[in-house]
Amino acid sequence: MDWTALYLSLKLAGWTVAILLPVSILAGRFLAYRRFPGRGLVEAAVMLPLVLPPTVLGFYLLVAFGRASPLGEIWEGLFGQPLVFSFQGLVLASVLFNLPFAIQPAQRGFEAVPPEVREAAACCGMSPLRALWTVDLPLAWPGVMTAMVLTFAHTLGEFGIVLMVGGSIPGETRTIAIAIYDRVQAFDAQAAGTMSAVLVAISLAAIAATYALSARVGRRLG
């Protein structure tokens, strides 16, 4: 059992959720309420990571993060270390490939808030920010919550992109999914089995917890 890899996976998933929570709320609300030219294209772009093979996305990210790219260059100039094959690079890649999981359920959540309820909030004198906090967010919360759990669980399980962008550096980029693959390559079926079971248990617990929470919110709203 590679505890370092498990810790790294949880750390990666935690950072991804922390960064994507505000993105999920703001982008989900924006896409749910605003009508603008090119909206369909934006929605399609958000969904793209869902249909592309992870290796394709990983390849583009590798090129975009590489030392030869402007982004890679700026990063290395600022922090003195390359973006690829680093934990930070992994977080950035993880944020990008989780966009559909973070935005789509939140968008559906905001879309479910009746327009009259939102208009009533404005007519009660609430500023848009206050309306978001007291009306939109509590009502769209099951969607946002689902988005965050899916993001968390999906990050734990992602393999292809992590391998492409991060490689398998122990303590830096070797997540539990990569560690399992390594163990299988090394014919260490027992360790691979233990780690797989732990991953299944954590993912199951996370998803079960959201279902339980959503049901509670549903009862509360009656």
Next chain:
Amino acid sequence: MSGGLLGPLEVTLRAAAPIPLDLSFQVAPGEMLALVGRSGSGKTTTLRGIAGLWRPDSGHISVGGRRWLDTGEGVCLPAHRRRVGVVFQSYGLFPHMTAEGNVIAALDHLPRAERGAEALRLLRLVRLDGLAGRRPAALSGGQQQRVALARALARRPDVLLLDEPFSAVDRDTREALHDELIALRRHLPMPVVMVTHDIGEAQVLADRMLVIEAGRAIAQGSTAQVMSDPAALRGLGMREIAAMLPATVAAQEDDGTTRLDTAAGPIWLPGVGAAPGQGVRVRVLARDVILSRARPEGLSAQNILPGRVLSLTPGDGPGVLVRIAVGPDEIIARITRRAAEALALAPGDTVHAILKSMSVARDQVTLSGGAE
């Protein structure tokens, strides 16, 4: 009630979409204007324009001199910066908050410590203080409507807007809510605009009516004026033409009827649930009034009022509308042109108006409010 200085609401709106609109009207403080028209005529769009939920191509909206919209000068306050109270058609209550929470949500202008007491005061005003802790899902349609009204009043609005506020409740509840709104009128010192497709509702509740057809005002004036103008009502149906006759409850008779005294004489209605001395208004439908030159004898109809013909207005069809003065009040009779010719009716003539008593049903008796 209002925090600000109350003033008239002045509205001018012009738009090409979503509905062609070209309207201009004013509402005085304490006055209730009903925007009446068929669905798709632009009445709800007008209301949304006043609330700031929709922006017209050009227009001007001001309340007591404060500009909410002036497209010429690029002024357009967003909804949350207009002091407006809105009761939406399906109420738009916040489902995750209690009745009290819904009202408190509109009390941001008060210090936090005072909001609870104020919310309860408003819920008591709409007679809902016992249900303050319930969520909207646990309230009936009529109760939800009252929460919406209390919430709309919470902001101490400069203008109150009611969008078909009674369309989502059943008939009995609607009539009870009408009575309550009339009773509430003395707590409503601001201009009130109500949208409805129900001309009877407009007549019972509003002081003035504006009839909208395809985004334009085809008639505007006091409810009595609009009601006696067949051109105004062509889009709404002549069947609904009626007059409101003021009366006082005189006595509950032994046979179960109630005697009401009008200025022109007594009438009897099937049991009206009001105490003697109480002022009421009786809605008399024009199609339920029969005219006679001589005082009729031996009729089953008991309610006969002497009057004087004020005017005869031919309608689109074979009907004629006859305005009749009964004492200081007016009623309207809708008779055929043929009958008017046979009676040789002319303005100034004395007639007897027979009110078919069964048609003056109990549900058309409305308790007079403080606005009278």
